[in-house]
Amino acid sequence: MNQSILIVEDQFIEANDLRLMLQKAGYRVTGIARSVPNALELIGQEKPDVVLLDIFLKGPLTGIDLAKQLKEDAIPFIYLSANSTEDVLTAAKATQPDGFLVKPFREKDVLVTLEVAKYRHEHSQEASFRRGAQLLKQLTKLLAEPVDWEQKLLNIGKAIQPFIPFDYMATGFAEANTTAYTDQGYLRIGFDEYQLVGPNELMVMTNLKRHELAVLQAKTPIETEAIWYDEHGFKRACQLPSIRKLIADTFLMRSHLVLPLVVPSGEQFNFSFYSRRPDAYQEEHSTLFSQLKPVLTTAIENRLNANPKTSTVISTPSTESISQASDSLSSPTTFEGIVGSSHLLLTVFDHLSLVAPSDTSVLILGESGTGKERIASTIHNLSPRKRKPLIRVNCATLPVNLIESELFGHEKGSFTGATEKRIGRFEQADGGTIFLDEIGEMPVELQVKLLRVLQEKEIERIGGQSSIKINVRIIAATNRNLEKEVAEGRFRLDLYYRLNVFPVSLPPLRDRKEDIPALVQHFIRQYNQKTGKKITGLSAQALSTLQSYHWPGNIRELEHLIERSVLLTKGTLIEEVGLLNMGQPTVSTTPEEHRIKTIDENERDHIIAVLKKCNGRIWGAGGAAEMLNVPPTTLNSKMKKLGIRKEYMDNH
Numbered sequence: 001m002n003q004s005i006l007i008v009e010d011q012f013i014e015a016n017d018l019r020l021m022l023q024k025a026g027y028r029v030t031g032i033a034r035s036v037p038n039a040l041e042l043i044g045q046e047k048p049d050v051v052l053l054d055i056f057l058k059g060p061l062t063g064i065d066l067a068k069q070l071k072e073d074a075i076p077f078i079y080l081s082a083n084s085t086e087d088v089l090t091a092a093k094a095t096q097p098d099g100f101l102v103k104p105f106r107e108k109d110v111l112v113t114l115e116v117a118k119y120r121h122e123h124s125q126e127a128s129f130r131r132g133a134q135l136l137k138q139l140t141k142l143l144a145e146p147v148d149w150e151q152k153l154l155n156i157g158k159a160i161q162p163f164i165p166f167d168y169m170a171t172g173f174a175e176a177n178t179t180a181y182t183d184q185g186y187l188r189i190g191f192d193e194y195q196l197v198g199p200n201e202l203m204v205m206t207n208l209k210r211h212e213l214a215v216l217q218a219k220t221p222i223e224t225e226a227i228w229y230d231e232h233g234f235k236r237a238c239q240l241p242s243i244r245k246l247i248a249d250t251f252l253m254r255s256h257l258v259l260p261l262v263v264p265s266g267e268q269f270n271f272s273f274y275s276r277r278p279d280a281y282q283e284e285h286s287t288l289f290s291q292l293k294p295v296l297t298t299a300i301e302n303r304l305n306a307n308p309k310t311s312t313v314i315s316t317p318s319t320e321s322i323s324q325a326s327d328s329l330s331s332p333t334t335f336e337g338i339v340g341s342s343h344l345l346l347t348v349f350d351h352l353s354l355v356a357p358s359d360t361s362v363l364i365l366g367e368s369g370t371g372k373e374r375i376a377s378t379i380h381n382l383s384p385r386k387r388k389p390l391i392r393v394n395c396a397t398l399p400v401n402l403i404e405s406e407l408f409g410h411e412k413g414s415f416t417g418a419t420e421k422r423i424g425r426f427e428q429a430d431g432g433t434i435f436l437d438e439i440g441e442m443p444v445e446l447q448v449k450l451l452r453v454l455q456e457k458e459i460e461r462i463g464g465q466s467s468i469k470i471n472v473r474i475i476a477a478t479n480r481n482l483e484k485e486v487a488e489g490r491f492r493l494d495l496y497y498r499l500n501v502f503p504v505s506l507p508p509l510r511d512r513k514e515d516i517p518a519l520v521q522h523f524i525r526q527y528n529q530k531t532g533k534k535i536t537g538l539s540a541q542a543l544s545t546l547q548s549y550h551w552p553g554n555i556r557e558l559e560h561l562i563e564r565s566v567l568l569t570k571g572t573l574i575e576e577v578g579l580l581n582m583g584q585p586t587v588s589t590t591p592e593e594h595r596i597k598t599i600d601e602n603e604r605d606h607i608i609a610v611l612k613k614c615n616g617r618i619w620g621a622g623g624a625a626e627m628l629n630v631p632p633t634t635l636n637s638k639m640k641k642l643g644i645r646k647e648y649m650d651n652h
């Protein structure tokens with residue numbers, strides 16, 4: 001083995017104990033550093049395979065400062081720490097360490113954590129390269145398919161989506177002094193559904209004329225190297241009028257990545273990605289793109305040869321979405337039965353499809369009723385373990401004195417009352433998945449035992465003589481802020497770190513109200529089936545009440561409300577829901593309000609109210625057109641006819 005390790009620790013005795021422990025296990029200790037400058041000097045002399053790094057050191061610099069350097073040098077590191085405050089923990093986590101060890105150390109924990117860190121480090125580097133290679137292979141295949149160029153670009157986007165997430169992708173040639181806007185855009189409106197946004201569609205969506213788009217295009221800076229913006233940077237980049245500002249404003253985009261490709265003939269073709277998340281893009285996306293460059297460059301060259309740029313065809317306006325367009329309101333498109341297509345939920349789906357096939361542990365975070373259990377079973381069902389058991393353990397409801405025997409089992413006679421041998425939940429889940437729900441409620445004493453099981457992949461029944469090997473995938477969930485629990489000493493940092501390998505955060509319903517219509521429909525269908533009723537939907541007034549509510553109980557609360565409403569409704573339409581006083585329009589008593597409005601005025605007010613509710617969004621899931629159940633183009637012309645100006649859409 002003879003791996004080399006540098007210990008960065010200012011407590012002499014602890015550092016020395018570690019050194020002896022490591023040497024006994026066959027590691028070579030390259031030195032003990034007590035401060036960051038001292039550590040840098042030792043690393044300069046010999047690059048270690050792994051660094052064990054205390055957070056608080058001698059001098060003004062901390063282990064977190066050194067971690068940034070280690071990351072750049074691709075040296076794996078493990079923090080040595082006593083439980084820290086939330087802020088320190090957050091800062092430490094942001095440096096993406098390869099492990100955490102909590103003092104005092106047990107020899108076995110140190111050795112296992114080192115092994116895991118080594119594996120994770122090699123694996124993550126190798127995995128990202130492998131993923132790039134896999135994507136490259138997929139693209140090569142897609143590009144050879146005999147489909148038109150627009151479809152080809154869409155196929156590229158779809159293949160890239162899990163690796164470079166986007167809500168809008170713009171593609172096109174970049175040239176100075178342009179006199180036309182010819183980019184092709186793809187707006188994501190469902191898990192695998194995109195809306196084509198060519199120049200004509202963009203004109204309709206933005207109420208701009210062709211020459212106005214061209215002017216904005218000419219004002220848009222041409223990036224010659226990969227560049228990405230987080231929310232603040234993007235706001236600054238969008239101060240002056242440009243196409244990217246137009247896209248940001250129209251589709252509510254918050255971060256941006258431009259990946260330019262220069263083909264040998266000198267032409268530049270851009271892939272521009274936009275996201276509604278504030279910080280979707282990082283260096284790794286540009287690195288991945290470099291791996292894809294050769295195959296994409298060839299595709300663009302071929303396109304240029306077959307179809308010189310000047311003859312770019314401008315497509316006719318279309319309101320059709322490409323692929324799997326959902327045609328009826330009665331059956332919402334779902335991802336494995338999970339309803340919703342808000343960008344926050346689509347991000348969750350992307351994460352699920354990435355992580356499900358592997359054995360990686362997943363930590364699901366989210367408020368009560370956001371669907372954590374639902375997501376856990378989706379991960380299991382999408383994994384190769386799907387034919388084996390999924391065992392759920394609710395850590396909050398297990399009696400403290402029985403929890404150990406529940407999880408690990410016991411031998412007959414091992415304690416008073418143990419009249420029979422018991423197989424624990426871990427053993428029951430062998431070959432499959434264990435779902436540890438409400439993990440934040442697990443007593444601290446038991447957390448150590450759980451950590452051992454995770455590290456060593458074996459359990460011991462209470463009263464048992466030997467350990468039993470188990471092969472179980474762990475999914476844990478909590479509605480608590482685990483970092484706060486760690487900071488307050490109620491949750492072990494090392495266990496948290498071990499579980500938090502792949503966190504999935506479920507957004508609360510109030511942050512994705514655009515999913516409400518589809519969820520309502522889904523639950524109405526479900527309860528129609530159960531009760532034999534034939535409810536067809538919800539009145540606009542009732543929907544608007546639901547959209548104005550804060551939803552502390554999330555989807556479970558919505559589900560119960562719809563269940564109740566289906567039972568209480570006599571006709572076929574739910575006219576009212578039981579959330580009284582929520583979001584009711586205030587009644588004005590001015591004489592003007594008593595005047596009877598014309599149909600057009602009423603229609604105008606209604607459209608404005610809906611537009612405000614959708615933050616001005618017309619297109620896609622949760623957009624005004626969907627809420628009003630009319631095609632977006634029809635809504636656009638109605639708005640023009642009724643004189644609804646763009647400023648009503650800028651309300652935010």
Ligand SMILES: Nc1ncnc2c1ncn2[C@@H]1O[C@H](COP(=O)(O)OP(=O)(O)OP(=O)(O)O)[C@@H](O)[C@H]1O
Binds near residue numbers: 556559
């Ligand atoms: N996106 C969704 N589409 C359809 N049904 C959903 C969705 N999300 C949740 N549900 C339903 O909402 C209910 C609550 O979900 P679930 O029990 O998974 O929430 P939870 O976060 O685990 O709650 P808790 O924290 O209270 O255990 C379930 O009936 C589930 O099927």
